[in-house]
Amino acid sequence: MLVWEVSAIDVGKTRVEIQISGLDLSLPATRIVGHSPGPKLLVTAGVHGGEYPAIDAASRLGQELTADALSGELTIVHLVSPVSFYARRQYVNPLDGKNPNRYFPGDANGTATERITHQVMTLARSHDAWVDLHGGDIHEALVPFSLVSNAGAEETSRRSLDLAQAFALPRIVITASVGGSSYVAAALAGIPAILAEAGGMGQLDTESVRLLHQGLRRVLQFLGMVAGGPPEPVVSRQLHQFAWTRAEASGLWYPGKTAGEMAEAKEVVGKITDVYGDLLQEIRAPQSGEILFAVTSLAIETGDPLLAVGA
Template sequence: MIDLIQSHFPTGTVASPTSKTRGFISVPGTSVEMPFTFIYGALPGKSILLTAGVHGGEYPCIETAIQLANEINPAEIQGTILIIHPVNPAAFLARMQYYGPFDGKNLNRVFPGKATGTVSERIAYQVHQFQQAADFYLDLHGGDIHEGLVPFVIYSTLGGPELSEQSRIASALLGFPYVVGSVSDNSSIGAAAKVGIPGFLAELGQCGRWNQDEVNQYKTAVVNVLRSFSVLQGEVKQHEVEFLKKMLVSTATVEGCWYPDVKLEDLVKQGQKLGEIRDYFGVVKAEYFADSDGIILYLVTSLAIMINDPLCAIGVTA
């Protein structure tokens, strides 16, 4: 990790123990510069990669990363922590949900990326290089501009049982109510798992808003995970969480106006109506029903909906 990030340091700056370096990671072939903070601890230890703002409209996680980057003291660290905050600055400044302004792609659907691909693919490729140099990967997310959710954590089941279990245990240490496995291979954590790097994707926040209480909750959760790896010292708090089997996402098959029939944390039954999409005259174009029993983890709150947009997600309990 040290050698990889060193090339992005300001001219004349050299990585050394008990130091904190700030700068920008340039993505080759693009105008993108990702702000980073590299914290080099006083003692040897694990290398941690923490990203926030893969999606530009998810604000609690971005502010959490910024505050952690400022508050963590290198003298109290064993190992190294690379924090990228935010990963997708152009999407952040454009106040965009899910997608990037350069190519209209969802960055969290193009991992591990391509060195000579579109802008989003090149960003993903750059992040993936740091994933491969890390011992553990934390990808912080939150309720996008048009999205409400209950705090939950996703870990990848790719990479084998041992890797999956390491990610699952660490996910529970955040203390968010629900932890769910994922088989996605084009997400940030899926790409990391496929090359043997454990990690998780955390979700906390509501509808493109943020407040300090949420940020404090997020920071406490992340610090607890860092303590579990002895990167930070202190007592590791154990939490009671509900482990879910999988997450089923309903997506829009037509465009129009979205009217949900469910709320966050509703327990739904297979076949239960989730909502409907109507046209601009109020005529129903499509109805959506639960594919399984489970709990509503996130729900799109915007009236506007486009084809292939997520509508809601059900965490399957059994």
Template sequence: MTAINSGPKAMLTGGESERKQAKMPPLALIWAFAWATVSANVSAANELVSVGEVIAERGETASGFLSFAGSTSRGVDIPVTIINGAGNGPLLALIAGVHGMETAPQAALHRIRREIDPADISGAIIIVHRVNVESFRQRTAYLNPLDGKNMNRVFPGNVQGSMSERAAAAITHHVIDQADYLVDMHAGDANEDLAPYVYVPMTGDREQDVSTIALARAFGVGRYLPIDISTTDFEAPIFLDFTAAVRGVTTITTETGSRGEAASWAVDLASNGVRGVLAHLGMTNKGPYLEQTAEVWLSAAEIFPAPKNGFFAASVTSGAEVQEGDEIGRLFDPFGDVIAIVSAPFDGWVNYVIATPPANEGDPLAMISRFGTPPLD
């Protein structure tokens, strides 16, 4: 039996926890795309907003597909909606389904599409209902089954790359590059018992960082995890939110939902969070819809990987506060003998814990954050 109470941070294959750091190049050197399809664009007065061939004039809602060719003969159609408000205002991008089995945000965006009248909106909303179409269709956690890649590790993408890279390139060019604000909406994947929280990317640009903190608070789930991206290596493929933030887009990543389920509480939380953002940005005079609870700021999250293959049984649930030495879970061999005990190496808060037994060596078993303080205070 092996006792595990610390160890290297995992090269995470799912969730939203691996945040690499290195050196940031000048913004002018960030990779740009050459694109042969119809450009995404929005006029200063949002007279016309387009995403690929989906076009909405002022006061209209339009839905359709952002289509692109695959690396084989098979193409991909990403469902999108544009709600182009009757009044002038910012462009807000709402993106779900980068991990296809994170379904609660997808259901929340269905609700937003049904309930938001463009006559009540100032500015425009681009909704990407589901980026990782094949992952959803085949019910796969973490990875795109077409190329075996985690789509949230390949942004800003590559128009000549694999299917995940091409999808990332399409989203970067058609959505991120025209957004003023962006919410990348995630949840617990099919195997993750996850408690709600928000990632808050900190760029080192004070004006942008103040705007990002305000956006996170407007979404309103009450737990916030700042991520310092001021020294991130943008020459390597990275996360969607990093890609947007370095382009000057005020961006947050939300985590609302658990175990791949579109549970009503999680759908309510995500859709009401979006309405809070709309109210905060002055795009609507309705909302916010969430009661503001006491804030909890987190820091220095760590992932705890499985030390070997086994049958994992969690001893805690997501959202639990743990103390150093508390048992997180146990790993069993095929005969039911304990081969490892995972325990917390510090006091903290459980962002998520794996809720299904299969564990392969190196797979994340849990994520725990330390308690922190609000940035910039």
């Protein structure tokens, strides 16, 4: 259960702990109820605990924004997966080994991760829009992009795309895929949502923080929740295909190209060898386009993502 009743909060800023039922775990959150009515926006960070610019951008927003400056209500969940954050774990929640972004909308009676995603999804249903902040994980390089799902109703897809355009990362990937992701579950529930990605490789780099923080401010402007009118329009490149390659063997991963480089379909973009140096798998680009993220760790396990190409 949530520790607060959304309707019972007075104007102001409150720090709250969202209890996860059945677990000795709570998610740190900031609630800001503005001085006048308006939309309700949910911002989440730390679904993946090693995506630091996302977590920092959310923290900055919660710190700086006051109820006097806000119309409507803003909820920021600072760490959706706090155990991953403090354990510095990539992808998965150490409590059950599951990747939270494959388990939306979750299950109230499920494993730890499923209970967390269920609680976040319940929260999302009481909001008008949702921005889920991510980036490349501790061992991933990435170029900034937003993800929008067209898996839901046309109206939801359109409003999600509006959010992504307001957020203004240079690329918007429009896709129905990646089941169990926050933005896909949101689309299916009729909640306009984006998943915004910037930064990676365990770095807290200034430019990625700036991009994500600016995106949040621009969404608040776009929704009319802060003063300043609609943000200056920015044209983002729209991509409609998002193809991933995965490791078919465990061993040593040698990427031949990295995030931001172009690749031709079937071009060799890396290889996996065993520890003795013998070739196990030659990696070819799944389609022509730009490499949006690429794993940077030498260690690779069967089934791990290696890179993704957007087009």
